[in-house]
Amino acid sequence: MAMLSRVTYSRVVAQLSRTFVISLRTLHGGDRKGCLRIRPTTADDYDGVVSIRDDINRGFDYIPGTYHELLKYNTGYGGFIDSNLVAFLFGAVIDDGRTIAMQSGRVKRGYEGQGITSEMKEHCLMNLSKTATKSVIVISSQNTYNCLIEKNVQLLCKMERLAFSASRQSLYGQCSTRGETSCLKRADSDFMKNLFLDPKTTSVMFPGNRIVIRGTPYDLVTSNIDRIMCCSDQILVSRRRDTDGVNFMSITSTWRCNTTTVLYINLFGERADESIISQHVHMQIARILSSCEENIVLYVTSVMQHHLETIKRVLEKHSWIYLEGLTLFAIEKSFRNL
């Protein structure tokens, strides 16, 4: 059998993959962005929206479990070609009307790379608000971030997200809500309002003066609090012993995906030892334990690099299996000249 040289082999592979991409586009009608029709989605579009992709977040996509809930305080945009829903995006006006937050963007396989997401974003920016002058989005792709940063976008903050899994059975006896009275308190919207109005504390807790929750970076303005409370199942705070000021906070949201419960914990605070992180994580988990599925996936997000090793150590000690780490980039882009 004739042997191919390494160079010839690479050329053949490159040619074949080009042909494959062209065939895919031809199969789906070539560049069909021009045929894209965009309209707001409703509850009735649920089946279409959840069928767009099944590979998001390692299969633990939050959309199937939270689409209806998110639709209450976001506008869903569906992109249709020949009456098929091929793309989706959530948009919302936040920060006293100054900003459009976009999230949950997705495009059906075979329709990617044709500018459909760019068009969906553009549509959302032009239609959602007359006052907003900037948009925000959180992305998890380093390559996309590298491309965007060359296009005049601003990095608001960078976060690390660690993923773990565990079975419900293995966690029994390890998480308790007993610590609540002594160390941790639940925060309500009045508490959050006072916190946002205290720049000395917020500058330490939230670098860049943003709080990123469920894929949305918010300015620390009190008008965002209702929305933040709606997106959060439980907010816990711990206080400094000496001054009684807040020094650490965890905000959780939960959703179901097939036979798995997904718990998302955002941690905020500059200094935290193993015991503080442990109390927060365990109390957040304890709240869901009696009602969750047997499989649990946990995401823990922090902007503080130095917390990551502690988080891993705490969770691995308590039966959690570390799956992967991912960097998230919260970015802002101006889109209207003032």
Ligand SMILES: CC(C)(COP(=O)(O)OP(=O)(O)OC[C@H]1O[C@@H](n2cnc3c(N)ncnc32)[C@H](O)[C@@H]1OP(=O)(O)O)[C@@H](O)C(=O)NCCC(=O)NCCS
């Ligand atoms: C990421 C994805 C939505 C891109 O869709 P696409 O139609 O191929 O994108 P386009 O051809 O329009 O490419 C460029 C646009 O997509 C954006 N984009 C590309 N990758 C992205 C990513 N991982 N996250 C967010 N936006 C992304 C680019 O910023 C660009 O938008 P801009 O014009 O505002 O700069 C699509 O590949 C997809 O569905 N992937 C799986 C789901 C996913 O990872 N979603 C991101 C979560 S926000």
